[in-house]
Amino acid sequence: MVITRILTSNELDEAVRLLESGEVVAFPTETVYGLGANALNSKAVAKIFEAKGRPGDNPLIVHCANQNQIFEFTREIPQEAFKLMERFWPGPLTLVFKRTDRIPKIVSAGLDTVGIRIPDHPLALRLLDKTGFPLAAPSANLSGKPSPTRAEHVYSDLDGKIPAILDGGPTGWGLESTVLDCTVSPFRLLRPGGVTLEELRGFGKIQFAGDILEEMTDAPRSPGMKYEHYAPEAKVHLVLGENTPAKIKKLGEDYVRAGNKVGVMTWEERKHLYGDFTILSMGSMGDLNRFAVNLYHLLREADRLGVQQLFVEGVKDDHLGLAIMNRLRKAANNRIIKT
Ligand code: AMP
Ligand code: MG
16 A cells, blocks of 8 residues: 655646656546556556556557657558548547557557557646656546546545656546557558547548447457446446436336436536436536547546446447547446337
8 A cells, every 4th residue: 555645836846756767657647647667667567457457458648758769669560540630639649550569558448559648738748748758647546447537536546556746737639549550451440539530530431330449359459448448436327319307207217216326418408307306417418529539527526425326328439439438338337228
């Protein structure tokens, strides 16, 4: 058991010192908080898997300070990928390339590829700049839980397990990066995120097999996809279609009669439809950016309020909605109701 310190941006040097001594530190990025360690130090990286309880076959994303570093760690970068780097870095786009031997096996979970990006957050960039090494960093939550978008989320999951959390306030996107496999032609979307499929398609053909990719297989392209994810303690039910309010009311009342506390995640303008249940507001109707920023916080709030059955209104599966629905489907773990 270690004491977990919360560091302010003025104490960045302490975070640098810890990382240099082979420790893990949670830090803000523009997507979610990451749990970082020196990506070139296997022992330090092992501490990430230990603290999170992360399965060893789920590879970590390597965060770099600049494009020059990319060449040390990757090989066979296709020409089209340079345009994506140019347009979207720093930013929420992870590109998967063949890796060089500089990347320890533990980072890539034994794969011959590495997922890499430049984060767009001043504190993350200062950390990368000051340490001089790349940071391997998955989301800083306990494995399977919703990703942390505030320092207090990290604290509630990892208190006593990591030495420090660098507090940079709430994160900007609220969802993890888009992951794009650049080792195949055409490139393949492995995880939707802040950089949308529509934006990527502006640069060329992209394959996306949607939920088929999320099914458990022996050799999933993105190993993280086979695990349950983003799930609060409350059972999440994702409700789709025209008759969502009637269905939620009917099922919700059944759960209440069975003694369960019921919550509904809905738009501000629709919350009056669900008067008797605990409301978790998604914000003003149609503002997907705002909803994405709050999504994981709302899932954690549901637990804090003791909600046992959480009904969530689905959103349209395009643009940022694709990433939101991808996370909601996983949080719902197949409890998807079509009305
Ligand atoms: P997290 O950092 O927890 O948000 O998860 C990172 C995601 O990126 C997981 O779904 C990983 O499986 C995926 N990922 C990381 N590196 C690779 C890689 N080399 N090949 C394919 N997927 C990767
Ligand atoms: Mg994660």
